[in-house]
Amino acid sequence: MTRSTVSFLGGVREIGGNKIVIEDGDERILFDFGPSFSPAFEQFYVDFLQPRTASPIKDLLEFDLIPRVEGLYSEAALSGADLAYRAPEFHGIFLTHAHADHAGYLQYLDPEIPVYVGKGTRALLDAISQSTGQKYGEHDWRLFEDRTPVRIGGIEVVPHPVDHSIPFAYGYIVRTSEGSIAYTGDFRQHGPRAADTHAFFEAVEAEKVDAIAIEGTRAGNDPRMNFSEDGVRREVDRVLGSTHDIALACTYPRDVDRLLTLHAAARAAGRELLVSSRTAFLLNSMAPLFPAGAVPIPGKSAGLAVYARKKRMTYLWERPFLDAALPAEEVRRTGSRYLLALDFYHFPEMIDLRPPSNSPFIHSMSEPFSEDDVSDEVMHRWLDHFGLTFLQAHASGHASGPELMSLLDRVRAGTVFPIHTENPEAFRAHSGRVVPPELRERYPIGGSAGVSR
Ligand SMILES: [Zn+2]
Ligand SMILES: [Zn+2]
Known part of the structure; x- marks a missing residue:
């Protein structure tokens, strides 16, 4: 046997x-x-x-x-x-x-x-x-x-x-x-x-x-476009170099490499990367496991800040990151200073942010598997509503x-x-x-x- x-x-x-x-x-x-x-x-x-x-x-x-x-x-x-x-x-x-x-x-x-x-x-x-x-x-x-x-x-x-x-x-x-x-x-x-x-x-x-x-x-x-992580960086550099408005990006929540790429690109363009309190918590937890300075720490590292989403209730784990967080009104006033990482589920923030039309939206995630992906349709409807320019830049x-x-x-x-x-x-x-x-x-x-x- x-x-x-x-x-x-x-x-x-x-x-x-x-x-x-x-x-x-x-x-x-x-x-x-x-x-x-x-x-x-x-x-x-x-x-x-x-x-x-x-x-x-x-x-x-x-x-x-x-x-x-x-x-x-x-x-x-x-x-x-x-x-x-x-x-x-x-x-x-x-x-x-x-x-x-x-x-x-x-x-x-x-x-x-x-x-x-x-x-x-x-x-x-x-x-x-x-x-x-x-x-x-x-x-x-x-x-x-x-x-x-x-x-x-x-x-x-x-x-x-x-x-x-x-x-x-x-x-x-x-x-x-x-x-x-x-x-x-x-x-x-x-x-x-x-x-x-x-x-x-x-x-x-x-x-x-x-x-x-x-x-x-x-x-x-697989007909979908694929970049290397360096390729994503070049694409984000190009986008940030050609706009004077706020830039938005959408990533997977645990893709630390992508967050580092966006952070480095934002800094090189003289901007700050704005992240959610959850992403701030993740980066803060991950930083000690990487070589010193490799992962930016919210509140300590340059070029990184937290975006204050409108909500009625906050969790204990996110409170340390909310004190210095920037609300929509401020980001709207000084949009050109930021690259905002915004989750699909947080799109209603755009209603307050009112990004100027033609502001870039970098979709830094997989393209949909099928043509009839419902959330993909919804995403494009939002982008069209605000007149944002869609760009795909993802490393699988x-x-x-x-x-x-x-x-x-x-x-x-x-x-x-x-x-x-x-x-x-x-x-x-x-x-x-x-x-x-x-x-x-x-x-x-x-x-x-x-x-x-
Ligand atoms: Zn898997
Ligand atoms: Zn996996």
Whole structure:
């Protein structure tokens, strides 16, 4: 019987939701555990229609939106579900990074199962749970060091930092008694930590892995425009150099690299970057984890200030950042001094800001996946209403299809499992053995056998 297997409980023919199980005899560990961005979820739960906090697993199992696995969930999360509580049958879970589609369901796991993360990921999860509605639950946290093996029974896991659109992202090399497998997590090689991605793939190549589970978000045909992070900087420089009005930008909330790019561009143009109190809180939490001066600190660093959104109630965590925050009236008067990072959900601020027509709006996020993206239509309606000039400038968090193929050619893994993609067939362009995984099927890690029965 095969001792060492890998199976996929999520991230199969969908973007996000990776849940990878690696077993070696009695040892069983898990990699990532979050909801996918698949339409399946939104067929039943959308906007404020969400699983009940009193019976989350029951409400997700009803529509097959979370794996039916024993010895994994906490007793509290299982409340009311037709899945019995069993003592943990997993010996650890490793997270690749703090994006919701990889960590969002952590809150439902049995708190007895150790959670292995890097120090930075832990700090990010803390910052997110303190300043948003996303919670991760109580856990037996175990912090690992970069490139230092962690042993769990007979399994050895080596965490390698990689470049992604959130800091402190990891790929793993996992050694079992019958072979080794690499798991890339989400990665790119066109951001500020590209060298980390290169070093990871060098290690994977040197390991001569039997298998690799690789993300394929951008595998196949992706007609959307993609910049490098440096390319985004040049584009923002160009925009700021050609306007004397306020400039607006919209980014992902945890894309620290993008915030640094916007901050550097604003400073170079003699402007200040204005951020929300939540972004200020994030930067303040992240700064100690980076080399001194690398991440600007609200209230201390030049070229950074907080925008005071109109609201009736404030949270404790944001109060330290609100004292010196600038209200709409002041920003409106002296708009040319600022690059304002404004979330989509905070667009009503424009009603007070009244940006002069033709002021630039830099959309520094992914272009929509489909033509009928509702929020994209709404965004453009707002921009048209205020006569703003739309510009797209984004560096994706993911490697392109051709990059994925050339990396696979280099590492020459025995078997390639494409995950985190709607297009696993695109990996057939790779000359090696490609196995688009089936949900819950167990695949041997060593050798070249097919499905383990
Ligand atoms: Zn992801
Ligand atoms: Zn990600």
